[in-house]
Amino acid sequence: MNGRSGGSFAGKVFMVLGILLLPVLIVGGCAISGYNKAIAMSEGVTAQWGQVENQLQRRFDLIPNLVETVKGYAGHEKEVFAKVADARAAYTGAAANSPQRVKAASTLESALSRLLVIREAYPDLKANQNFMTLQAQLEGTENRLSQERRKYNLAVRALNTYCKGFFGRMFSGWAGVGPAEYFEVAEEAKAVPKVDFGTGE
Numbered sequence: 001m002n003g004r005s006g007g008s009f010a011g012k013v014f015m016v017l018g019i020l021l022l023p024v025l026i027v028g029g030c031a032i033s034g035y036n037k038a039i040a041m042s043e044g045v046t047a048q049w050g051q052v053e054n055q056l057q058r059r060f061d062l063i064p065n066l067v068e069t070v071k072g073y074a075g076h077e078k079e080v081f082a083k084v085a086d087a088r089a090a091y092t093g094a095a096a097n098s099p100q101r102v103k104a105a106s107t108l109e110s111a112l113s114r115l116l117v118i119r120e121a122y123p124d125l126k127a128n129q130n131f132m133t134l135q136a137q138l139e140g141t142e143n144r145l146s147q148e149r150r151k152y153n154l155a156v157r158a159l160n161t162y163c164k165g166f167f168g169r170m171f172s173g174w175a176g177v178g179p180a181e182y183f184e185v186a187e188e189a190k191a192v193p194k195v196d197f198g199t200g201e
Helices: 002-074 078-093 099-121 123-127 129-164 166-175
Strands: none
Touching (some): 002 123, 002 129, 123 129, 129 166
16 A cells, blocks of 8 residues: 555656656757757858858959959059959958958959959950950859859858847857858949049059
8 A cells, every 4th residue: 555655656756857847858959959050050151151262262363364464455454453452462361251251252343343344445355365264264263153152141141040030049149159241242343343444654
């Protein structure tokens, strides 16, 4: 009799403990899941930015040769060359995967478009085989960069949306994860470039 009572009491204790622990386990599981999700999304953005940088590096490797070829025909366009050089330097000097590097990469879009528009004033430059080869390589790189930038921005949007959500804000805060910077084309790069083709120094 007493044995049965003792067993019944112990069973009730375990049942009460189970009822009390169940919410704790559920909440804890959700917290761990949310924390891990924030980390995974942040790493996804970082990984995708790495793909963007691969194409940016390819672009930067092509630009010096492109600049030197253009200088042979339009050496007086010093302002354009200076802006290209400044944009490259700003990108190189910024920390990896930082808002400053994203901004510098975006700024280069404008400088590069100004460089390429010079060809319209120089028929001999447009016919130069070296320039045509570099331009074709650059166009291929730009197409790949556009695709990688789109994927990166999608990853950023997913992360930023999560970080702004009610629970996501809490979990990302615990994980030390914050919103990321979009890689958008600079406004000046969207406009039709205007280059002064005067020959004065």
